[in-house]
Amino acid sequence: MKRLLAGIASLAVFSVTGAAEPVGAALDRPALAVRAPERAVLLGATQVGAQWVAVGERGLVLRSDDGGSGWQQVPVPTSVTLTAVRFADERNGIAVGHGGTVLVTTDGGHRWERRLDGRRIAELMLADAKARQDAAGQKAAEQLLADGPDKPLLDVLPLGRDRALVVGAYGLALATQDGGKTWTSWAGRLDNPKGLHLYAVRQRGSRIVIAGEQGLVLKSDDAGQSFQRIDTPYKGSFFTLELTGEQEVVLAGLRGNVWRTLDGGREWxxxxxxxxxxxxxxxxxxxxxxxxxxxxxxxxxRRGDTFAPVNRDPLPSLTGLAAGRNGALLALSVQGAMPISSKP
Structure with missing residues (x-):
C-alpha cells in the first residue's frame, strides 16, 4: 500500500477520501442514500443524451437532467469510491472504482450491476500468468490474492457497445467483449514489468494510449492487440492524456507538467x-x-501552444472534468459538480 499512496498522493480524490480505505465490506454493501449528493466528492462524469451521469465517493452514482445544477442519486450495489464513468452510447455505460469494481448499465444509468471486482481480477491475472508461464506475473497475482480486493481501477475506455478496457493501480488492465460478463487480463500485452499504476486511457481510431506513473506511456496502433512503450522526457506521473490529432498526443500530470508529441512519441x-x-x-x-x-x-x-484560464476565480480543488455538447462543461470537485463556461 505504501507505493500506491506515494504514487497517487497528489490526486485530490485520494487526499480527501482516503487512498486505501477498507473495501472488503464496502464492496458488497449497497451505497447509502446521501442527503446532499450535489455537494459530495465527485470524480468522474459524462453526458448521456440530454442528461449527465456522475460518480464519486462511497459508491455515489448521480444523474442530472438540468445541465448539472440539480442531482438525483441512483441506487448501486456497492459503496466503494467510484473513479470514472464512460458510455458507449446512450444506454450502455461502465463505471469503475476502488476494490477493482466495475459496474455496468444498459438503460442509460438508471440501474447498475456489478460485473467485476478485485477478487475476480486476482484470479484472472493468476490464471493468465500461469498460462503465459510468467513467473514474475504469477508472483504478483498471488500477492493480489493475498492482499484482497484493495486495488482501485482508475479509468475505463469503451471500445464498442459490449467491449471495454479498464486500467488501474499496480498495472491492472482487463478487457471485456461481452458487456462485462467475462474478462481477459491484458497485463501480458503491456511493457510494465514493475506494475506501475495506469491512470488514464484514450483511443483515436485504431490507436490506444495509456498513461501512468514514472513517465509511463504505452501505445497501441492496432486497437490494443499489442502495445509499445514510449520514452518520455518527464519521469513523474501522468494523470491524464488526450489524443488531440492523428499523431498528436498530449500528456499532463504532476506539478503541472504538460508534454506533447506531434509524431506519435518520437519527439516531445x-x-x-x-x-x-x-x-x-x-x-x-x-x-x-x-x-x-x-x-x-x-x-x-488550450490556445495554440499556450493555455488560458477558463475561470477567473479558483473553484474548490478539482478532481475531474466533463465536456458535453454545445459547449457544456462540468468541473468536478471536492464539493460537487459545477457547470462552467468552456470559453476563457
Missing amino acids: QALQLPMPVSVVASQLAADGTLLLANQAGFVFA
Missing part, C-alpha cells in the same frame, strides 16, 4: 501552464479545444 515538447500545480483531469471540448483541470481549482483551455 513541453507546454507551459500558468501555474506548476498538478493536472488531474482533461477533456476535449465539442469544438476540439483541449481543456485541463488542476488541483488549485482552475480549468485551462
Whole structure:
C-alpha cells in the first residue's frame, strides 16, 4: 500500500477520501442514500443524451437532467469510491472504482450491476500468468490474492457497445467483449514489468494510449492487440492524456507538467501552464479545444501552444472534468459538480 499512496498522493480524490480505505465490506454493501449528493466528492462524469451521469465517493452514482445544477442519486450495489464513468452510447455505460469494481448499465444509468471486482481480477491475472508461464506475473497475482480486493481501477475506455478496457493501480488492465460478463487480463500485452499504476486511457481510431506513473506511456496502433512503450522526457506521473490529432498526443500530470508529441512519441515538447500545480483531469471540448483541470481549482483551455484560464476565480480543488455538447462543461470537485463556461 505504501507505493500506491506515494504514487497517487497528489490526486485530490485520494487526499480527501482516503487512498486505501477498507473495501472488503464496502464492496458488497449497497451505497447509502446521501442527503446532499450535489455537494459530495465527485470524480468522474459524462453526458448521456440530454442528461449527465456522475460518480464519486462511497459508491455515489448521480444523474442530472438540468445541465448539472440539480442531482438525483441512483441506487448501486456497492459503496466503494467510484473513479470514472464512460458510455458507449446512450444506454450502455461502465463505471469503475476502488476494490477493482466495475459496474455496468444498459438503460442509460438508471440501474447498475456489478460485473467485476478485485477478487475476480486476482484470479484472472493468476490464471493468465500461469498460462503465459510468467513467473514474475504469477508472483504478483498471488500477492493480489493475498492482499484482497484493495486495488482501485482508475479509468475505463469503451471500445464498442459490449467491449471495454479498464486500467488501474499496480498495472491492472482487463478487457471485456461481452458487456462485462467475462474478462481477459491484458497485463501480458503491456511493457510494465514493475506494475506501475495506469491512470488514464484514450483511443483515436485504431490507436490506444495509456498513461501512468514514472513517465509511463504505452501505445497501441492496432486497437490494443499489442502495445509499445514510449520514452518520455518527464519521469513523474501522468494523470491524464488526450489524443488531440492523428499523431498528436498530449500528456499532463504532476506539478503541472504538460508534454506533447506531434509524431506519435518520437519527439516531445513541453507546454507551459500558468501555474506548476498538478493536472488531474482533461477533456476535449465539442469544438476540439483541449481543456485541463488542476488541483488549485482552475480549468485551462488550450490556445495554440499556450493555455488560458477558463475561470477567473479558483473553484474548490478539482478532481475531474466533463465536456458535453454545445459547449457544456462540468468541473468536478471536492464539493460537487459545477457547470462552467468552456470559453476563457
